Amino acid sequence: MTQNEAIVVLDYGSQYSQLIVRRVREAGVYSELVRFDADESTVAALNPKGIILSGGPNSVYAEGAPQLPAWVLASNLPVLGICYGLQLQAHHLGGKVEPSNDREFGHAVITITAESPLLADIPTEHSVWMSHGDRLETLPAGWHPIAVSPNSPYAAAADEARRWYGLQFHPEVVHSPYGKQVLHNFLYRICKCAGSWQPSHFIQEAVERIQQQAPSGQVICALSGGVDSAVAALLAHQAIGERLTCIFVDNGLLRRGEAEQVSRTFRDHFQIELITVDAAEEFLAALAGVTDPEQKRKIIGEKFIRIFEREARNLDDAAYLVQGTLYPDVIESTAPDRNVAVKIKTHHNVGGLPDDMKLKVIEPLRMLFKDEVRAAGLALGLPEDWVWRHPFPGPGLAVRLLGAISFDRLETLRHADAIFLEELRAAGLYRATQQAFAVLLPVQSVGVMGDYRTYADTIAIRAVSTEDFMTADWARLPYELLAKVSSRIVNEVTGVNRVVYDISSKPPATIEWE
Ligand SMILES: Nc1ncnc2c1ncn2[C@@H]1O[C@H](COP(=O)(O)OP(=O)(O)OP(=O)(O)O)[C@@H](O)[C@H]1O
Ligand SMILES: O=c1[nH]c(=O)c2[nH+]cn([C@@H]3O[C@H](COP(=O)(O)O)[C@@H](O)[C@H]3O)c2[nH]1
Ligand SMILES: NC(=O)CC[C@H](N)C(=O)O
Numbered sequence: 001m002t003q004n005e006a007i008v009v010l011d012y013g014s015q016y017s018q019l020i021v022r023r024v025r026e027a028g029v030y031s032e033l034v035r036f037d038a039d040e041s042t043v044a045a046l047n048p049k050g051i052i053l054s055g056g057p058n059s060v061y062a063e064g065a066p067q068l069p070a071w072v073l074a075s076n077l078p079v080l081g082i083c084y085g086l087q088l089q090a091h092h093l094g095g096k097v098e099p100s101n102d103r104e105f106g107h108a109v110i111t112i113t114a115e116s117p118l119l120a121d122i123p124t125e126h127s128v129w130m131s132h133g134d135r136l137e138t139l140p141a142g143w144h145p146i147a148v149s150p151n152s153p154y155a156a157a158a159d160e161a162r163r164w165y166g167l168q169f170h171p172e173v174v175h176s177p178y179g180k181q182v183l184h185n186f187l188y189r190i191c192k193c194a195g196s197w198q199p200s201h202f203i204q205e206a207v208e209r210i211q212q213q214a215p216s217g218q219v220i221c222a223l224s225g226g227v228d229s230a231v232a233a234l235l236a237h238q239a240i241g242e243r244l245t246c247i248f249v250d251n252g253l254l255r256r257g258e259a260e261q262v263s264r265t266f267r268d269h270f271q272i273e274l275i276t277v278d279a280a281e282e283f284l285a286a287l288a289g290v291t292d293p294e295q296k297r298k299i300i301g302e303k304f305i306r307i308f309e310r311e312a313r314n315l316d317d318a319a320y321l322v323q324g325t326l327y328p329d330v331i332e333s334t335a336p337d338r339n340v341a342v343k344i345k346t347h348h349n350v351g352g353l354p355d356d357m358k359l360k361v362i363e364p365l366r367m368l369f370k371d372e373v374r375a376a377g378l379a380l381g382l383p384e385d386w387v388w389r390h391p392f393p394g395p396g397l398a399v400r401l402l403g404a405i406s407f408d409r410l411e412t413l414r415h416a417d418a419i420f421l422e423e424l425r426a427a428g429l430y431r432a433t434q435q436a437f438a439v440l441l442p443v444q445s446v447g448v449m450g451d452y453r454t455y456a457d458t459i460a461i462r463a464v465s466t467e468d469f470m471t472a473d474w475a476r477l478p479y480e481l482l483a484k485v486s487s488r489i490v491n492e493v494t495g496v497n498r499v500v501y502d503i504s505s506k507p508p509a510t511i512e513w514e
């Protein structure tokens with residue numbers, strides 16, 4: 001994306017790399033994450049006003065550890081190193097980094113010891129979040145400390161003349177309450193950014209890009225009812241008008257009333273052609289008897305694509321497929337030290353596309369985060385309810401119904417899920433949690449109802465609070481709400497005699513159960 005200014009974050013594999021980009025964008029400056037070994041021309045094309053070096057799991061002195069590219073050392077741009085980034089700066093400029101006995105993980109208090117634009121408007125003593133086992137023992141020539149912590153003589157350091165700065169702590173995490181101010185200082189006091197980035201700015205550019213990517217012919221957009229695909233559809237429609245047809249697949253794995261609600265809302269609000277494909281039987285037949293979570297996901301992913309291909313052939317051989325892929329999906333599959341990570345689950349639209357797929361994929365949101373997509377959705381006139389809808393996974397209820405899938409079991413789950421969401425909304429708490437749903441377990445247990453014995457199914461209720469769905473905590477829903485949901489489910493849903501609330505965070509659990 002060509003912006004007139006950007007902050008480029010070099011990724012050394014920190015779990016927080018994405019978060020740095022996000023914080024910079026929140027502060028009004030466009031930012032992208034690039035591999036630490038990206039070449040200079042890739043970075044120059046982004047018009048950088050400054051460079052941030054992320055943290056990382058390695059030790060700078062270890063053999064094979066990722067290093068600073070020569071072009072960074074030769075650059076005149078301001079550079080901010082965070083944790084591993086600071087250690088790299090020191091390592092390359094003649095300072096000394098060593099393993100420390102006083103490792104710091106978590107909360108620490110730092111004291112500002114010298115005036116610096118980086119730490120302007122911040123109390124002299126304040127708490128920060130640390131996560132390191134190595135530390136700087138000697139600063140390079142030209143550098144001086146600007147903050148200390150009990151275990152880090154160089155919690156922050158600077159070469160003001162060159163505009164190189166380093167932090168041993170992580171300003172990007174919420175546990176560093178002044179972290180936003182530190183980043184703001186770097187962007188505006190040091191890099192002199194103008195600060196004109198807004199998610200809605202990207203709309204015009206995205207529209208032009210879609211016109212170039214699909215200059216002629218028919219285009220389909222896979223529409224799910226979620227916010228991502230709706231925003232992608234609106235952008236594509238602005239770009240190519242009537243050449244666009246949206247395809248909504250009723251895979252039989254949707255929630256109660258969802259198929260009707262999605263097509264009705266869509267038709268009420270948009271003048272975009274929509275085809276609803278009733279593929280419920282096809283999906284359920286393919287899933288019959290399948291209990292393995294990964295196998296379910298693969299069957300579903302493949303079916304989706306075959307249906308899109310079939311619909312494309314019926315539409316004058318449409319050659320393009322618009323998808324709502326977001327930036328976190330892209331980063332997950334491309335950044336260093338990430339592609340070696342073990343696979344937890346196959347997301348149906350990422351990495352799961354068949355090799356022989358002929359449709360060319362167009363992904364207008366591939367540079368955005370979810371909150372930015374929501375802002376763009378609002379700017380494009382997407383109804384608020386749609387903008388704030390909880391995400392719903394493409395494999396749908398198949399990954400919330402453990403064990404073999406049948407129409408009857410799906411109906412049980414749909415009913416319980418509808419009750420939970422209805423009560424959550426009635427309590428005014430839908431937007432206080434980021435995702436909430438019911439899960440049907442393959443577990444029967446004994447109960448007593450109306451003096452007779454039951455041996456029936458278990459429903460688990462899950463609600464999470466999260467910023468980015470990468471980590472999550474279970475939502476502290478009020479007991480009164482849980483009590484009401486539990487009693488309604490057992491009373492109203494035939495075949496269920498027990499309801500449990502899932503109190504697992506991610507990690508170690510994931511949000512979905514499969
Ligand atoms: N039932 C469906 N019919 C057609 N396309 C679908 C369906 N379910 C998922 N998709 C496609 O898969 C993509 C990824 O799904 P995903 O759930 O990540 O995004 P979303 O549904 O657009 O938004 P959200 O994350 O808010 O649910 C969607 O953008 C859409 O293109
Ligand atoms: O479109 C999707 N296709 C998938 O295959 C898929 N699997 C998980 N999810 C959603 O991703 C987020 C994180 O989920 P997990 O913690 O279960 O991995 C949560 O928001 C999940 O709902 C999916 N979305
Ligand atoms: N969070 C980090 O960047 C850690 C850097 C380095 N691996 C250390 O332990 O000190």
Ligand SMILES: [Mg+2]
Pocket residue numbers: 224225226391392393394
């Ligand atoms: Mg979805």
